[in-house]
Amino acid sequence: MDTVMQSERADLALKDVLPASEPLYRQLAGHYRRAIRNGVLRPGERMPSMRAFMQRHGVSLATATESYRVLEREALIEARPRAGYFVRASQRAALPAASEPDLAALPQAAQFVGIHSAISAIVSQYQRYPDAFNLGGATASADLYPTDALQKAALRALRRRPTLLTAVGPDQGDPALRAIIARRALEAGIQIGADDIIMTHGGIEAVNLALRAVTQPGDTVAVESPCFFGLLQALESLGLRALEIPASPTSGLAIEALEFALQTHPDIKAVVVVPNLQNPLGSVMPDSHKARLVELCARARIALIEDDPYRELVDSAQPLRSLKAWDNDGTVIHCTSFNKTLAPGMRIGWINGGRWHPRIGMLKFAQSRHNEQLSQVVLAEFLETNAYERHLRRLRDRLRLQRERMSAAIGTSFPDGTRFTPPAGGMFFWIELPHAVSSAALFDAALKQRIRVMPGTVFSNAGRFDRFIRLSCPSTDLERADEAVLKLGRLATAMAARAATQAA
């Protein structure tokens, strides 16, 4: 079977699989990447010539060249002088996608009381090597964010409104900002007014307020598994029990598993879900799942708390929708922030509390009063002038490049038996290590080599992810990031080899 035939056959599915908004060269590179990873194109096989490529896909030479350049950068193909492009011989069979969760393995509810100590232990380990390269963070580095533009906007705001620091701000947050946010929420399918929004100190305050509004200490809350450890900390600090519902690395929360859990655990008071680019999975729930999830929670009369800070980091033609878009009766509490998309230093989040909105307003006032005004005014200007959109496009491009580089580095350096699914956006990689490799041991070994990773142990109260690590690609120093990932992969490979020797 020749490669041309294969490519043509694969073409049929192209328009269904790839988001139309992606630049063509990226769509085509992705198409061939999958063919190589799936083994449809084998190591050593010749890639279509430039001319054949142009004809087959009806694209320009520039597009063809750019597509191959992406694949070359990812070490998937190589140019041989006067012979054309070939699938790299050294290319071993691509890493398989992450495993789907075992739906039968529904754990019992447990109020874990050690997640904070686990995190503290990691932080104090980190502090022993302050110069380590950070693959464990959850925030991109400052140079991916519009530092100059935000600084200028802040200077303008301070000059225009000198009493921003001295006058008391409005309780729910700056009204002009809330009006703009309400308009922009339409893009996510959310229809609300400015008064339906309460500004919060980052997204995490929003999630805490949502939990406080709908639960009492001792209650059970269903969460995704694996789950952002900050949520487990919030639950622990509020005296709540986490019931971990399996989540798929591609489609997020397993709705059937939740359905089953609601039947067997009538004490569940709320479900917390990150529908778009789940942390750590990077999964995105399909619209059909979102609709089912909202309906399920509405029927069960429990709160559906949606934590949605990554939505705008997804590479897709159409903006993704939030769960709130399907909400008809106030079941969904929508929480989000601008910490991940615009400015980690500006602690700006917001919440719409659905039918619990007045109670959340009361809790926010009683807990911390209004947000500071300055960053709200800066944000309002940013959102009003398209500066935010321009920045987002640039950020998504930068993150995509980083993800491609990182995927390639992981693919070439991690041991056989490693599994991972490249995420659809954002910055997280959720990596399943081979059975012989423990994430705790890899964490230790990596830190001694001045590399920070986040061990899977902190993403569950039930010890379900001891063989996983979360990597992120926060830095713009791509060379150093490559080097760190390759070093990490070699460490894991050595561990796997040692285990194999011991077993033999």
Next chain:
Amino acid sequence: MDTVMQSERADLALKDVLPASEPLYRQLAGHYRRAIRNGVLRPGERMPSMRAFMQRHGVSLATATESYRVLEREALIEARPRAGYFVRASQRAALPAASEPDLAALPQAAQFVGIHSAISAIVSQYQRYPDAFNLGGATASADLYPTDALQKAALRALRRRPTLLTAVGPDQGDPALRAIIARRALEAGIQIGADDIIMTHGGIEAVNLALRAVTQPGDTVAVESPCFFGLLQALESLGLRALEIPASPTSGLAIEALEFALQTHPDIKAVVVVPNLQNPLGSVMPDSHKARLVELCARARIALIEDDPYRELVDSAQPLRSLKAWDNDGTVIHCTSFNKTLAPGMRIGWINGGRWHPRIGMLKFAQSRHNEQLSQVVLAEFLETNAYERHLRRLRDRLRLQRERMSAAIGTSFPDGTRFTPPAGGMFFWIELPHAVSSAALFDAALKQRIRVMPGTVFSNAGRFDRFIRLSCPSTDLERADEAVLKLGRLATAMAARAATQAA
């Protein structure tokens, strides 16, 4: 009895009564003010001549003139052409000091669930008259704060550190700021290091974290009565029961009453106290009471949560000390903020959690992460350069002038039977109305005349202060404030008269 004799007699006590740091002319004005209020100097009596005044007190003509000017401004004396100064004929007997609390009236613990509705009702009433003059607020107006200097400091900070908005800040807050705060805390008698401080979103977040650290929902917390309604809201929102302990308008919390309560209510988990310039009383606990209170809580092994945002607004020669100054074993959780003293728009507070400090650090991280950096950097510069001290001196002078004006206006316009104790600093007046006047009715009538006051009903869960109002002097527009207070006094007088007519 001539006025000279009286004044000389009164002189004897002068040095014992007045703080040595006050300017001489104010000390002397205060001396004569009391003589007039006490009725020692009666309406129509002649004041000492300038010459006699200068000789008796050994002061310059400028000082003598300035003293009389203060008294004139307060409408206590008047100049008659070619005859000298006289106690104003219209001056009626001064209002008596506020009543001391009835220590026998210890209420039962009650988890009141309506304080938020009560506040909401007031706020929505306020909103019907947005142009009303505000005597009901808890924050001075922006023009009492160093708007220009803070704006400039913020501009400098942004230019010097452009990534302040985009980079993630340190978890416990800016380390340089915390080091300066730790040094400054020595003035309040507090010996801590930078690591013993966690920055919070205003003082109210600090108090919330303290309560969460030491209680479970359903627990009982002892509070002062009357008590800042924000604390009652926090307790309600956390599911805690408030046990109201009587407080004196001069010396604050009645220690014996607390001692008795601790014996009869073994379920008390914490005591919350505003030791310096209590809100709404304006009382300051004497050092001996502070020492006893700390010792009492240490012995009972319960947390003593000190909310101390007004300490630096007290007019006194020596800086007042915080309860924490007497703490030997981590019993005291110290909470404070810069919202009242420096910048209401900057949400900066801090907490030292005593023996619960690590738990509070965990709760703060889980709830809202770190504070924004910009205002912390601005504050650090302010504290480092003496700009804060200069501002405080000016603020205290301005507030004292406002309090004097307001005391005079209350004294001349409120009906007989009104009682109040002029506060030792800050901006609150806690006024007990005659029996015939309800604070709710006065609130309504005042609002229709475009004046906001805070009715006493919201300062207790047990309905103990329905005949009280809290006034504040937040505005720098002294003429308008005078006018508003006089109007309010006339309203109250009319109500009292109407009630008397009906009773007759």
